[in-house]
Amino acid sequence: MKVFALTILIVVQLAAASNSVAGTFRAGAAAANITPPLGIEINGGTAQVIATHVHDELHARALVLDDGSTRLAFVLVDACLIDRAVFDAAKALIFQHTGISSNHVSMSTTHTHSAGSVTGVHLTEPDPTYRAWLPRRLADAVRLAVNQLAPARVAWGSGSVPQHVFCRRVTVKPDATYTNLLGVTGHRVKMNWSSPEPAVDGDFSSPVDPEVFVLSVQHADGPPLSLLANYSLHYAGGVGSGHLSADYFGVFCERMKELLGAEKQEPTFVALMSNGTSGDINNNDFRKARLPQKPYEQIRIVAEDVAREMHSVVKTLTYRDDLKLSAFSTELEIAVRKPSPAEVERARDTCRRISLPRIATDAGRCGRDAGPVARGICRGEEAGACRGLANHRTGLPARFLSREPSPTASGRLPCISAARCRHRDGSAGQRPRPRSDVTRHAAAAQPPGDA
Numbered sequence: 001m002k003v004f005a006l007t008i009l010i011v012v013q014l015a016a017a018s019n020s021v022a023g024t025f026r027a028g029a030a031a032a033n034i035t036p037p038l039g040i041e042i043n044g045g046t047a048q049v050i051a052t053h054v055h056d057e058l059h060a061r062a063l064v065l066d067d068g069s070t071r072l073a074f075v076l077v078d079a080c081l082i083d084r085a086v087f088d089a090a091k092a093l094i095f096q097h098t099g100i101s102s103n104h105v106s107m108s109t110t111h112t113h114s115a116g117s118v119t120g121v122h123l124t125e126p127d128p129t130y131r132a133w134l135p136r137r138l139a140d141a142v143r144l145a146v147n148q149l150a151p152a153r154v155a156w157g158s159g160s161v162p163q164h165v166f167c168r169r170v171t172v173k174p175d176a177t178y179t180n181l182l183g184v185t186g187h188r189v190k191m192n193w194s195s196p197e198p199a200v201d202g203d204f205s206s207p208v209d210p211e212v213f214v215l216s217v218q219h220a221d222g223p224p225l226s227l228l229a230n231y232s233l234h235y236a237g238g239v240g241s242g243h244l245s246a247d248y249f250g251v252f253c254e255r256m257k258e259l260l261g262a263e264k265q266e267p268t269f270v271a272l273m274s275n276g277t278s279g280d281i282n283n284n285d286f287r288k289a290r291l292p293q294k295p296y297e298q299i300r301i302v303a304e305d306v307a308r309e310m311h312s313v314v315k316t317l318t319y320r321d322d323l324k325l326s327a328f329s330t331e332l333e334i335a336v337r338k339p340s341p342a343e344v345e346r347a348r349d350t351c352r353r354i355s356l357p358r359i360a361t362d363a364g365r366c367g368r369d370a371g372p373v374a375r376g377i378c379r380g381e382e383a384g385a386c387r388g389l390a391n392h393r394t395g396l397p398a399r400f401l402s403r404e405p406s407p408t409a410s411g412r413l414p415c416i417s418a419a420r421c422r423h424r425d426g427s428a429g430q431r432p433r434p435r436s437d438v439t440r441h442a443a444a445a446q447p448p449g450d451a
């Protein structure tokens with residue numbers, strides 16, 4: 001059976017208006033810091049990672065345009081995934097405080113793979129405290145931008161950076177047989193991160209979009225005010241272990257500020273990098289073996305190339321303030337492929353065999369608490385004793401957990417829920433000692449914010 005998900009498509013029009021009054025066009029931009037506390041899970045990868053360091057702060061960046069009668073807001077969030085409930089909560093706050101209706105707000109994540117977990121993906125589950133806190137900060141970014149609305153003019157254009165976008169799906173040669181990591185044979189397309197495999201690798205399965213689009217905003221008297229770019233790169237990656245980072249998206253924004261000579265402006269120049277058609281695009285040319293790099297080296301290379309291209313484009317643009325803004329939004333129904341029951345069972349069996357619990361918990365197994373973290377805690381209780389984060393989320397039978405070694409059991413992962421961990425008989429049991437940098441168990445016991 002097909003399952004349908006809803007997404008929102010917002011189309012923004014900037015049209016030359018013969019009846020607009022020059023000088024009424026205004027713009028404002030701002031960034032709100034959204035860096036979560038250490039100890040939060042990082043999502044985006046295929047292994048569980050706990051944040052132990054902040055390499056660069058995470059932000060929600062906002063640009064607001066106003067032609068005197070219509071106001072639009074763009075918000076880019078340094079997160080991997082954010083689901084509709086969080087964005088809807090933020091949009092409600094934006095409307096409450098600024099009057100900008102939700103269909104005039106374009107809100108998305110950059111898709112950095114090194115940010116706090118807002119929405120569950122792969123092995124990470126959403127952090128309920130961070131989710132509750134975030135909408136207000138997303139709204140704050142827009143409110144700050146509105147506070148700084150000033151006479152402005154805009155221009156737009158595009159450049160091309162083809163050297164960093166590659167389709168990550170590789171065709172399998174017609175006469176080759178490929179067995180994927182799950183032992184399934186016969187697929188005609190493989191992911192490029194396990195390449196090069198000359199015996200089976202054909203060509204890229206799909207085209208890529210190398211365009212970098214830019215909407216450039218200046219103050220009416222000339223200094224740069226903001227810049228909204230769009231590039232179809234999944235992310236760059238190569239961050240330090242356990243690091244929170246905005247990936248190349250954040251470096252690009254800072255680099256644009258430098259290239260435009262806007263480092264010391266007041267109010268602050270704010271650049272935004274949005275993600276384009278990048279679902280099957282990554283930064284890995286499977287035809288070449290990538291040389292070893294230091295953390296952040298590739299991020300800086302990508303950001304520098306994209307920023308320099310943008311800078312060269314911006315220098316050629318002609319700015320105008322006689323514009324009329326308009327926008328409309330609609331919801332699209334998109335088919336989502338779900339794993340079959342047989343595929344789910346196969347995955348569970350794989351987890352059992354490799355002794356690495358990798359199946360997230362589901363709501364139906366535990367009635368003790370509603371939150372995803374609490375569900376994980378219950379999983380620990382089912383096991384007979386709290387064994388730490390990895391075992392909380394396994395969904396595997398207690399006898400398995402008590403028999404198999406795990407990273408948690410060996411003490412390498414802290415128990416983030418020690419305060420609530422109990423043996424099945426209700427006794428406190430041998431509680432793992434929480435580490436000071438792991439804050440989620442305490443946060444999970446707190447009521448959500450007032451967002």
Ligand SMILES: [Zn+2]
Nearest residue numbers: 044111113234
């Ligand atoms: Zn991704």
